[in-house]
Amino acid sequence: xxxxxxxxxxxxxxxxxxxxxxxxxxxGTVLNGVVKNAAEYAEQQEFSQQMGAVLERFPDNAKSEHxxxxxxxxxxxxxxxxxxxxVTSLCREASALIIATYQVIVAPKRVPxxxxxxxxxxAECVRCHGVNGQGDGPNAAGLEPPPANFHDRxxxxxxxxxxxxxxxxxxxxGTAMPAFSQYSSAQRWAxxxxxxxxxxxxxxxxxxxxxxxxxxxxxxMSAISNLKQLGLLSPEDAKELxxxxxxxxxxxxxxxxxxxxxxxxxxxEISRQKLAASLDAYRLGQTxxxxxxxxxxxLDGFELTExxxxxxxxxxxxxxxxxxxxxxxxxxxxxxxxxxxxxxxSILAQLDEVKNVLSTAGESASVTFIGSMLILLREGVEAILxxxxxxxxxxxxxxxxxxxxxxxxxxxxxxxGVATWVVAQxxxxxxxxxxxxxxxxxxxxxxxxxxxxxxxMHRQSNAIQxxxxxxxxxxxxxxxxxxxKKSALWSLVFIAFLAVYREVLETVLFYQAFWYQSSVSxxxxxxxGFVAAAVLLVGISWALxxxxxxxxxxxxxxxxxxxxxxxxxxxxxxxxxxxxxxGVLQKNTVNFIEIDLLGVYPNLESLxxxxxxxxxxxxxxxxxxxxxxx
Numbered sequence: 001x002x003x004x005x006x007x008x009x010x011x012x013x014x015x016x017x018x019x020x021x022x023x024x025x026x027x028g029t030v031l032n033g034v035v036k037n038a039a040e041y042a043e044q045q046e047f048s049q050q051m052g053a054v055l056e057r058f059p060d061n062a063k064s065e066h067x068x069x070x071x072x073x074x075x076x077x078x079x080x081x082x083x084x085x086x087v088t089s090l091c092r093e094a095s096a097l098i099i100a101t102y103q104v105i106v107a108p109k110r111v112p113x114x115x116x117x118x119x120x121x122x123a124e125c126v127r128c129h130g131v132n133g134q135g136d137g138p139n140a141a142g143l144e145p146p147p148a149n150f151h152d153r154x155x156x157x158x159x160x161x162x163x164x165x166x167x168x169x170x171x172x173x174g175t176a177m178p179a180f181s182q183y184s185s186a187q188r189w190a191x192x193x194x195x196x197x198x199x200x201x202x203x204x205x206x207x208x209x210x211x212x213x214x215x216x217x218x219x220x221m222s223a224i225s226n227l228k229q230l231g232l233l234s235p236e237d238a239k240e241l242x243x244x245x246x247x248x249x250x251x252x253x254x255x256x257x258x259x260x261x262x263x264x265x266x267x268x269e270i271s272r273q274k275l276a277a278s279l280d281a282y283r284l285g286q287t288x289x290x291x292x293x294x295x296x297x298x299l300d301g302f303e304l305t306e307x308x309x310x311x312x313x314x315x316x317x318x319x320x321x322x323x324x325x326x327x328x329x330x331x332x333x334x335x336x337x338x339x340x341x342x343x344x345x346s347i348l349a350q351l352d353e354v355k356n357v358l359s360t361a362g363e364s365a366s367v368t369f370i371g372s373m374l375i376l377l378r379e380g381v382e383a384i385l386x387x388x389x390x391x392x393x394x395x396x397x398x399x400x401x402x403x404x405x406x407x408x409x410x411x412x413x414x415x416x417g418v419a420t421w422v423v424a425q426x427x428x429x430x431x432x433x434x435x436x437x438x439x440x441x442x443x444x445x446x447x448x449x450x451x452x453x454x455x456x457m458h459r460q461s462n463a464i465q466x467x468x469x470x471x472x473x474x475x476x477x478x479x480x481x482x483x484x485k486k487s488a489l490w491s492l493v494f495i496a497f498l499a500v501y502r503e504v505l506e507t508v509l510f511y512q513a514f515w516y517q518s519s520v521s522x523x524x525x526x527x528x529g530f531v532a533a534a535v536l537l538v539g540i541s542w543a544l545x546x547x548x549x550x551x552x553x554x555x556x557x558x559x560x561x562x563x564x565x566x567x568x569x570x571x572x573x574x575x576x577x578x579x580x581x582x583g584v585l586q587k588n589t590v591n592f593i594e595i596d597l598l599g600v601y602p603n604l605e606s607l608x609x610x611x612x613x614x615x616x617x618x619x620x621x622x623x624x625x626x627x628x629x630x
Contacts, residue, residue: 011054012102016095017170018047020163022074023091024155027084035081043174048075063101070094088158099232103281103289106162107231108189111258117194120187125195128176133198143176150198157199157235161254164192165231193257199235200251208252211245212259224253226260226273268351271301275327279344283337291331295583298324299436303581305354307375307510310596312367313357318594320350325587368522372514372529373536378597379507380537382570383410386450386499388541389563390492392548402492409496417504436582442502443575449495450568451613455561455620565617566598569610573599576606 022044029040051071058064074090099106121133128143130136133150140147150156168188171179180188224230224238230253238246253260274297282290302320309317327343387410394402514526548559577599580587585605592602601607 011057012098012104013166015051015054016098017166018051019091019095022047023088024158026087030081030084033081044078048078067097070097107227108186112190112193114194116187117190120191121194145175150195160234161192161196161231164195165189168192193254196254204248204251205255208248211249212252230257230260267301267304268355271297271351274301275344279340282331282340287331291328294328294331308358308371308514311371311374316353323347323350365525368525369529372526373533375510376530376533377536379503382567383499383503384537384541385567387496388544392545405493406496409493410500413497413500414504417501421508436578437584439502440575440578442498443571446498447568447571447575450564570599572610573601573606576609577601
């Protein structure tokens with residue numbers, strides 16, 4: 001199955017490559033029904049027949065039948081020697097159909113590096129295309145056909161960045177143009193963007209810069225708002241949209257592709273784009289793709305604003321979350337497109353409300369300070385409670401010198417969390433679903449370990465049990481004691497690590513979104529709020545530690561056992577909800593209260609598991625009490 005999918009992907013890319021080649025070359029081959037270059041015309045006919053042969057490998061269905069009719073129309077047009085403009089138009093229509101139907105990736109995942117593109121051009125392209133891309137390199141003489149002149153305005157006006165990328169990926173049969181498959185996809189995109197700059201002049205790029213700064217959402221200029229649109233738009237397309245201004249804007253953005261990448265502050269815009277793409281995919285019958293895009297609209301977009309909304313507009317946050325969940329349920333239950341369209345419009349209206357709330361809050365120093373402080377307090381208090389309980393246990397058992405193991409756990413979690421964020425920002429894509437899955441699994445594993453430690457502490461709350469435990473350790477052989485101690489200490493490291501790591505990445509993302517959402521003058525209040533929250537967390541930890549170690553033996557163990565048990569229930573609730581948001585578990589909403597701080601959520605799965613653990617704990621306590629009485 002996987003091999004068949006890979007073959008179809010190659011066939012789809014080949015079709016797009018051939019369509020681009022015909023669309024660019026045919027207008028210069030036939031003029032007013034007269035063949036100007038017999039060899040080129042024969043090549044056009046050969047390529048058009050090749051497309052038919054490729055289509056024979058596609059499965060028979062409505063998609064391939066529609067595409068087959070499009071290809072046949074192109075073949076007939078070439079045979080009839082119709083005008084070049086007509087053939088180019090037919091090729092574009094067929095390409096658009098293929099891209100939409102087969103979900104072709106037509107843009108890089110990350111901003112291409114023009115510096116990398118320049119280096120690759122100098123290493124691989126100069127010898128044929130020349131230093132300035134004019135097709136006059138030292139190896140150009142004698143090549144037939146000659147290397148492309150990237151300054152040829154008529155020819156390059158038909159070419160999109162994606163078409164350049166496809167040529168670099170597949171090469172051109174019958175020419176000296178090879179496929180550069182030895183380079184990564186990111187490198188080929190970088191080279192395509194670098195070459196794509198040559199069609200325009202510096203004056204056009206300067207004009208494009210002015211137009212970009214003056215743009216508004218109502219003009220045709222808004223048609224270039226992301227890398228996909230930038231990758232698919234040819235200069236001719238841009239001219240049809242907005243005249244020479246469109247060409248100038250395209251020239252500027254090809255030289256500055258980072259400008260069309262959504263920033264963190266555009267988390268709501270990411271949600272809008274993903275939802276729109278989801279609705280388009282659903283219309284095409286691609287249910288799985290539509291659901292994944294809808295999930296991404298929430299996890300990679302809206303969720304990044306929740307850190308602020310929990311403080312500023314908790315009810316609005318809940319309404320948007322429920323509405324987006326309802327949209328996904330409509331997809332899963334295969335409801336009519338009209339139902340999804342209605343829910344989609346409702347979500348867009350709510351996202352506008354969210355934008356207004358965040359914009360207003362960004363202008364208030366007090367709201368910014370409090371919002372920043374509450375993000376860290378809310379995300380960090382559970383971890384602080386776990387760390388304080390572990391530290392108090394070590395102090396109470398005269399093992400304070402082993403606190404360095406706890407420090408290893410939480411410090412490594414902080415470092416790895418920040419490192420994960422850096423990698424996600426600059427090197428690889430870590431989707432919101434993967435982030436939630438990591439958090440969910442970590443929470444459930446931590447919950448199991450906290451339950452174990454909590455039950456153990458409860459057993460030791462009996463002074464006799466505690467003394468027996470100490471005597472057993474003292475009587476054990478030195479080697480055995482060392483081994484047990486070592487494994488137990490590394491378990492504490494692992495608990496400390498899990499308690500902190502599961503919160504770090506999301507907290508960093510919340511603050512990043514908050515930072516970009518706020519004005520420059522508000523940044524200092526974000527920092528002040530963060531520092532205030534950090535001081536409060538340290539104070540809470542210190543107070544809990546001092547209070548715990550002063551307790552008599554039995555109350556100490558009982559208090560910490562209850563604390564760890566409650567925290568384990570919190571982690572169960574948050575772990576289940578994270579896995580549900582990642583799409584791993586189903587979510588069945590029930591009529592119940594929601595207390596985010598305690599991990600209580602109105603859904604059957606999390607409440608059911610928490611109730612089951614409570615039931616098991618009650619049975620264990622009854623059994624322990626019975627054994628004690630005996």
